[in-house]
Amino acid sequence: MPTQAPLQAPIVQPQTLARQYDKLIKYGTTEFKGTVDPLEAEQWLEGMDRVFKKLHCTEELKFKYSVSLLQEDAYAWWKTIPYSLVEPPVLSWDNFLREFRQKYVPDAYVDQKLQEFLSLKQDSKTVAEYEREFSRLSHYAGSLLSTSREKCKRFETGLKPSLRMQVVGFRHNNFSELISQALELERIESEVTPVKEKIEKIEKLEKEKSRKAVDQSSSGATGKKKNFGGTSRDRGRGQGSTSGSQGTVNQKEQGSASVRVYIMRHGKKLKLLTLWPVHSLSLIKMYLYCLIQVLPTPMLVLALLVSLLFRVSKWVLRC
Incomplete structure (x- = not known):
């Protein structure tokens, strides 16, 4: 009895290049005409590689399809590559990738x-x-x-x-x-952040209010301590003499005087104090206070002494 030959699996004919090319276009591949943007060239390669994986293309078909999609400047460049137009092809898919990257995706990029x-x-x-x-x-x-x-x-x-x-x-x-x-x-974190920011904002406002309150209280205390016109008792006497002299007699006849004192420190004018008409005795006390309490400059001392001598002599003559 003759032995039978083993059954062979039917040979599947590969799809033609034209049908595969139609599938390439269907899956979104595009022609490449050349570019000066390396990113654009990389994106074209990535798109080609993605479609090749879907179609399970061989290395030989990858090379053929890629070359067939080169147009205009890109194809003109490809023709300058040695053995690029030889049939049957002697270059491979790896050769195409290497040449393509050297041209459109340089090492510096x-x-x-x-x-x-x-x-x-x-x-x-x-x-x-x-x-x-x-x-x-x-x-x-x-x-x-x-x-x-x-x-x-x-x-x-x-x-x-x-x-x-x-x-x-x-x-x-x-x-x-x-x-x-x-x-x-x-x-x-995005849910917690608004609450945290709100708390920080409230704390900031509270600190600002506290700082303003401290500033106001310190400025008020400083204003009370400043006394450029003598002691409170001297100012009381001066104000009393002023109120007593108003509407009754002429100020000059009472031997009173009106004087402006410029208090100087470090060469800057700090305060202009105008003393309303006061008796000569109070004036003398005021001069002595300025000499003792204020840190005078030589010019201020001289001005105060001249003014004092003038007032005293005038008062003596009247007596």
């Missing part, structure tokens, strides 16, 4: 993005905004984020202090869990 990643902080951004920026720039970190733990540590370092203090002790190894915890802590 990559280094700049790496520095941005290393200095990235949350600051005033929300956790969601910070995570989005972190994920975008982590693409340039390369070996710095080789493990999930290193990625979590780098993210924790950039969190603002109020959140970092609460998550660092958990030593997260799962990046998604770390993001979830940070979002929850941010939500709780």
Whole structure:
């Protein structure tokens, strides 16, 4: 009895290049015409890679589809690459990526993005905004984020202090869990912050009121202590003599005098004290008080002595 040949699985014919190309367009791939913006070039590559994964494309098909989507300036550049137009192709998908990045995503741009990643902080951004920026720039970190733990540590370092203090002790190894915890802590903090700010505002107002009350009381006490016109008893005598002389006799006939005294300290005029007509005896007392109590300058002493001698001589002549 002859042996039967083993049954073979039917050979599946691969889809044609044209049908696959239609699927590329359907999934959102676009033609690339060249650019001076490295970010735009990177986004085109990322979009292509995402569609290739959906279609389970081989390395050979990735190369063919990518070249077919180059247009205008981009295709003119590709023709300058050695062996780029050889059929059948001798270049691979990896060759295409290397040449494409050297042209449109230079090393200087990559280094700049790496520095941005290393200095990235949350600051005033929300956790969601910070995570989005972190994920975008982590693409340039390369070996710095080789493990999930290193990625979590780098993210924790950039969190603002109020959140970092609460998550660092958990030593997260799962990046998604770390993001979830940070979002929850941010939500709780946003609910507590308005109440805290209200309390701080009330305390600030109370301190301001207390400070104003202290200032008013101290200014009132200082005003009472200042006495540039002599003692209270001398001022009482002067005011009594003034009220007694008004409406009865002429002030000159009573031998009274009117004088203005400028009290000087450190070369600045502090007070202009006008003494209404007073008796000569009170005037003498006032002069003596100024000489004893006030720290006079030589000119003030001389002015007071001349004025005193003039008043005394005038009083003697009248007597």
